[in-house]
Amino acid sequence: MSITLYGARILKDLTNQELRVLNMVETLLKKGEYAPVEKITTYSGYTEKEVSYIVSKLNKKKLLRRWTGQFVGYTLTFAGFDALALNSLYNKKIVAGVGRAKGVGKESDIYYAIDFEENEIMLKINRTGRASFQQVKKRRDLLKGKFHYSVFSLAELSSKREYEVLMKLQESKLPIPKMLGRNRHIIAMNVIEGIELVKVQNLKKPLKILEKIIEYGKILYNKYNIVHADLTEYNILYDENKDSIAIIDFPQAITTDHPDADLILERDFSHLFDYFGKKWFISPEVEDVVEYIVGKK
Numbered sequence: 001m002s003i004t005l006y007g008a009r010i011l012k013d014l015t016n017q018e019l020r021v022l023n024m025v026e027t028l029l030k031k032g033e034y035a036p037v038e039k040i041t042t043y044s045g046y047t048e049k050e051v052s053y054i055v056s057k058l059n060k061k062k063l064l065r066r067w068t069g070q071f072v073g074y075t076l077t078f079a080g081f082d083a084l085a086l087n088s089l090y091n092k093k094i095v096a097g098v099g100r101a102k103g104v105g106k107e108s109d110i111y112y113a114i115d116f117e118e119n120e121i122m123l124k125i126n127r128t129g130r131a132s133f134q135q136v137k138k139r140r141d142l143l144k145g146k147f148h149y150s151v152f153s154l155a156e157l158s159s160k161r162e163y164e165v166l167m168k169l170q171e172s173k174l175p176i177p178k179m180l181g182r183n184r185h186i187i188a189m190n191v192i193e194g195i196e197l198v199k200v201q202n203l204k205k206p207l208k209i210l211e212k213i214i215e216y217g218k219i220l221y222n223k224y225n226i227v228h229a230d231l232t233e234y235n236i237l238y239d240e241n242k243d244s245i246a247i248i249d250f251p252q253a254i255t256t257d258h259p260d261a262d263l264i265l266e267r268d269f270s271h272l273f274d275y276f277g278k279k280w281f282i283s284p285e286v287e288d289v290v291e292y293i294v295g296k297k
């Protein structure tokens with residue numbers, strides 16, 4: 001793993017012209033599989049020679065990927081997409097710099113960053129579709145015509161959904177991440193102290209913690225009409241110093257008008273009770289808890 005995010009490191013070396021062309025490629029990719037050099041030239045107002053110099057630079061920097069067929073075109077790489085998002089977050093004065101990785105997961109990468117007042121903040125970079133993207137990359141034949149901007153759209157959509165759910169909850173007293181801003185597939189938020197519940201070896205009062213989770217689940221459901229839908233021991237952070245928890249990771253949250261909302265709520269808690277049963281020897285009846293959360297109808 002690199003010391004920091006490649007897209008962030010490389011951003012410092014990009015000229016305005018390179019950034020402009022990178023942006024243009026992204027825009028063109030929304031309309032087609034590749035951004036033809038010809039079109040980049042037309043839209044940018046740069047000469048053909050300038051464009052070919054800039055795109056070859058961006059290609060070398062691994063922000064664009066070159067494709068040659070009936071015409072020469074370019075696609076974005078994840079690093080290119082990261083650079084675009086970070087550049088926007090920088091211009092909006094949300095993120096001043098990116099630091100070390102906190103974790104690289106299946107669906108997202110988490111990085112420490114700093115804001116313009118030098119506070120430490122956290123970036124959640126959505127990677128939905130990355131696995132399939134890499135599959136595609138390995139098979140050049142598939143690359144011809146099948147891959148386009150959709151992989152980035154998916155990551156952005158997932159990030160947007162998470163941001164919107166969490167924005168709705170910002171004024172609640174629920175212990176959730178504070179939203180600082182978002183661009184494309186990157187959310188900037190505050191750093192929550194603590195470690196994932198699954199890694200906790202000592203819980204003084206596991207029952208008290210479980211009761212808290214149930215209370216938060218009830219508030220989410222009743223006051224905000226939300227079911228988390230991935231409420232696991234991985235998405236609950238425990239702060240030993242304060243003996244408190246926080247709930248994170250909301251891209252898959254659903255609203256209670258979803259036809260399966262109550263089933264999904266039950267699934268969340270039955271999974272969680274399995275964990276509490278095995279690790280802390282507490283196993284409430286899931287039906288009772290769901291009834292408590294939903295309220296008798």
Ligand SMILES: Nc1ncnc2c1ncn2[C@@H]1O[C@H](COP(=O)(O)OP(=O)(O)O)[C@@H](O)[C@H]1O
Pocket residue numbers: 102103105106107108109110122124177189190191192193196234235248249250
């Ligand atoms: N705001 C935050 N503060 C501290 N740690 C965080 C924060 N957001 C995420 N993390 C850490 O990164 C991990 C992955 O984040 P999460 O939102 O669960 O994404 P995913 O599980 O989809 O990759 C979490 O389990 C947690 O350890």
Ligand SMILES: [Mg+2]
Pocket residue numbers: 234235249
């Ligand atoms: Mg998670």
